[in-house]
Amino acid sequence: MIDRVDPFIGTEVTALPAQSGLAATWWWPKPQVGNTHPGATYPLGMVSTCAYSGAYPTGYGRYDLNTEGVPTTIHDDAVASGFTHFQQSGTGAIRKYYNYFRVTPMLEPLDVLGRQWRLTDEDAAPGFYAATLDSGVRAELTVGPKSAVHRYRFPKHANARLVVDFSLGGLAIPHSATTPLRAHLELVSPGVAQGTIVVEGAPLSIYVECDAESWRQMLWYDRRLMPGGTRLDFDHIRPTTLRPFGLMWAGASSEDHTVELRIGFSLRGVEQAKRNLHTDCGTSSRRFDSRRERTQEAWRRHLDAITIETPSAERETVFSTALYHSLIKPCLAPGESPFWPSEGPFVFDISTMWDIYRTQLPLLGALYPERAVELANALLTIAEEEGNFPIGYRMAVGSDRFSRQGSALAHTFLADLCQRGVTGIDWEWALVHMHNDLRRTYGEDFLLRGEAHPISHTLDIAFAYWCTAKVAHVVGDHALVEEFTRLAERWANAYDTETGLLRDSTFYEGSKHNYSFRVQHDMAARIALAGGDEGYLALADAFFGYGAEPVTQPGVAPGTAELEAGYALGRFEGLNNEPDMEAPWTYHYAGRPDRTAEIVHHIVHQQFGVGRGGLPGNDDSGGLSSWYVWASLGVFPAAGQNLFFVNAPSFRRAEIAVVGGRFLIETEGFVEPEAGGAVQYVQSAALNGLPLERSWISGDEFHGGGTLTVRLGAEPTDWGRRDRPPSHPQA
Numbered sequence: 001m002i003d004r005v006d007p008f009i010g011t012e013v014t015a016l017p018a019q020s021g022l023a024a025t026w027w028w029p030k031p032q033v034g035n036t037h038p039g040a041t042y043p044l045g046m047v048s049t050c051a052y053s054g055a056y057p058t059g060y061g062r063y064d065l066n067t068e069g070v071p072t073t074i075h076d077d078a079v080a081s082g083f084t085h086f087q088q089s090g091t092g093a094i095r096k097y098y099n100y101f102r103v104t105p106m107l108e109p110l111d112v113l114g115r116q117w118r119l120t121d122e123d124a125a126p127g128f129y130a131a132t133l134d135s136g137v138r139a140e141l142t143v144g145p146k147s148a149v150h151r152y153r154f155p156k157h158a159n160a161r162l163v164v165d166f167s168l169g170g171l172a173i174p175h176s177a178t179t180p181l182r183a184h185l186e187l188v189s190p191g192v193a194q195g196t197i198v199v200e201g202a203p204l205s206i207y208v209e210c211d212a213e214s215w216r217q218m219l220w221y222d223r224r225l226m227p228g229g230t231r232l233d234f235d236h237i238r239p240t241t242l243r244p245f246g247l248m249w250a251g252a253s254s255e256d257h258t259v260e261l262r263i264g265f266s267l268r269g270v271e272q273a274k275r276n277l278h279t280d281c282g283t284s285s286r287r288f289d290s291r292r293e294r295t296q297e298a299w300r301r302h303l304d305a306i307t308i309e310t311p312s313a314e315r316e317t318v319f320s321t322a323l324y325h326s327l328i329k330p331c332l333a334p335g336e337s338p339f340w341p342s343e344g345p346f347v348f349d350i351s352t353m354w355d356i357y358r359t360q361l362p363l364l365g366a367l368y369p370e371r372a373v374e375l376a377n378a379l380l381t382i383a384e385e386e387g388n389f390p391i392g393y394r395m396a397v398g399s400d401r402f403s404r405q406g407s408a409l410a411h412t413f414l415a416d417l418c419q420r421g422v423t424g425i426d427w428e429w430a431l432v433h434m435h436n437d438l439r440r441t442y443g444e445d446f447l448l449r450g451e452a453h454p455i456s457h458t459l460d461i462a463f464a465y466w467c468t469a470k471v472a473h474v475v476g477d478h479a480l481v482e483e484f485t486r487l488a489e490r491w492a493n494a495y496d497t498e499t500g501l502l503r504d505s506t507f508y509e510g511s512k513h514n515y516s517f518r519v520q521h522d523m524a525a526r527i528a529l530a531g532g533d534e535g536y537l538a539l540a541d542a543f544f545g546y547g548a549e550p551v552t553q554p555g556v557a558p559g560t561a562e563l564e565a566g567y568a569l570g571r572f573e574g575l576n577n578e579p580d581m582e583a584p585w586t587y588h589y590a591g592r593p594d595r596t597a598e599i600v601h602h603i604v605h606q607q608f609g610v611g612r613g614g615l616p617g618n619d620d621s622g623g624l625s626s627w628y629v630w631a632s633l634g635v636f637p638a639a640g641q642n643l644f645f646v647n648a649p650s651f652r653r654a655e656i657a658v659v660g661g662r663f664l665i666e667t668e669g670f671v672e673p674e675a676g677g678a679v680q681y682v683q684s685a686a687l688n689g690l691p692l693e694r695s696w697i698s699g700d701e702f703h704g705g706g707t708l709t710v711r712l713g714a715e716p717t718d719w720g721r722r723d724r725p726p727s728h729p730q731a
Helices: 021-025 270-281 288-303 313-325 360-367 369-386 410-419 427-437 442-449 456-475 478-494 523-529 532-543 560-568 583-590 593-606 623-633 699-703
Strands: 048-052 082-085 100-106 117-125 128-133 138-144 147-154 157-165 182-189 192-199 202-211 216-221 224-226 231-234 245-253 257-266 306-309 635-638 643-646 653-658 661-668 681-687 696-698 706-713
Touching (some): 048 128, 100 147, 100 257, 128 288, 138 288, 182 245, 192 270, 270 288, 288 313, 306 313, 360 369, 410 456, 442 456, 532 583, 593 643, 593 681
Antiparallel strands (some): 082 100, 117 128, 147 257, 157 245, 635 643
16 A cells, blocks of 8 residues: 555646546636645654745645635746755645745855755655755655654765755745744754744754764854854844844765754754654664654554555555545644643644544544544643634644634544544543533524524534534433533524525635535434425535536636636535535435435546646645545545445445454445446445445444445445435434
8 A cells, every 4th residue: 555655646736637427517616736745744743844945835846825726836847945844734725834944955155045956856655755956966855753854965066065944934925934933053062953943932942963974063144154153042033134044064075975864853842852853763873764664664554554456556546645645634742732731642733623524533533543532632632721622723822723614623523432432531521621612702602692603603513512412421411411402403593494505604615505515413304404305305416516517617816706606506616625525425314325426436536636636626634535535435424423324435345444353345246437437336235244225334333343245236226215324313
């Protein structure tokens, strides 16, 4: 699996074959670029490192700021001014963008620091990134959980340099730079330095070791050397007065002269940064290869949690890379909180819960329950220390919580874990914070008026009450169960009974159509509100483009009129937007799993591909890639409800490592599909050898391990039409 991963997928503008059939009717308003980067990462680790061009939004690549359609370019070629640390993964506009501590190998004077070199011979694999600058320097990067290791091979030159810029952060596009507020750096001994920058209120410390024997070690300020200086301190830095500063090693290089630079990171001071470096990399010299091998092995263990059987190397690459992208974020950094003194789990780069709670978090809980527990406890600690669960949480004070996106989404994740009986979480403690969080922000309007606007928050909060009631039931608080079950019924206040869709309101990145087809806890009542099966199916069929004409996608810099006309279609956005992710499976509740099979088939085979343009939109911290993993396997989670929908798998056979052993998905009558080709429908199914008439399985059945056998054919049958997924009007 690891050998098939291509970290370059999603780094360029979407470049998929022209859509056909049903997929040609879907309209994608959001950015048509994956916004991924190919840098070195560690599974759910604290640190990443990659070539830095200053482009939006990860610092890697060629593109300018983009929120709709096809992005414009700011670089004609792949370029870099150095190699930075901490990048987002597949996100869009999150306002601040890291890229701290730029390392630049140079053969030119320090005066030209910040210029860009063209990149050639790029190479990337899980935990590794390499490229050659047109100066002739070859760069190789790898990371550990809390460290990064750089290796540079210089050509012969009389004045080679390795420069670390402490002052750079963010992107090289307007209004996107990050300025350190305070900074301290010092030379400790030959080849050793340390320092701290305070960025967005977070103190980020590094401990640096450089194997550059015989090279001079110096500090610099405003691109001028400070011979003999051993420390720099800046107490107050303003963007208007910032002058670059950092440290440097310089000397003569022979042909293929190799310099290794190792950096330990911490949010709790330089001494902990030093411990992190030595824990990750040991204390001997030249440790690049060892660190790379151990990181590769960590990735291998994580990626081997799922195996698939397909004769197509391309489809194996797409799947393996999707699983890889699903495991980069969030950043788990135990013992690293700079905001409170207690030890224990800490997390950042939940960017954002709105992107990942339906797909990526269920995948994390299924494959790596111990990491899910760590994340859950980190979220509970944030609620304990800061007063509420975040929607988004970055390495920054305030954390830009993205409250307009959604409300109370952590409750879905916690309810899934609680219903599974996961240990390692104090559920009474969790219930306290889940209860309190429901009254925050839009929750007050929900309690006082029975609804909240944006109206999608009414659905969020109602479902969160249902989820919290499930935890209250486990804890034994029956009074809360009764109270919260009543409040959970307020989801119906969000809908217009005349149209069967959500009421008019404002919506975050979408319209009432995108948000009207979500999986809720009482889907039977939701369908009845739309006029029963017939009425709901008419709405859903129109949303998914059945019988519609093909559409034209937004191009570069689409105008207001073009976007308004597109939104007026009320159309599925083809996995280019988050609210649509679970919509195809609502057909199961209306007795039409064959519709789900058709829609998912077209997405899986037309909206994902190989190459740098292989994603239909922003990967959003792995939320999009996680969708692909679930959908292509033929099981998809109803997040928060401890059940999984069953659909036609797109692989002949798959095995998933779950807590109960292995869950095997095997098929009969499988035909290797092609993009735009014939759909395969479930004819019948069996679970552990017994007939399965229903189009779903429980979370206990999935996580306990077993064998799901799916018989496929070219025409729909009555399978799954009568025994529908359960609706839960009561918690």
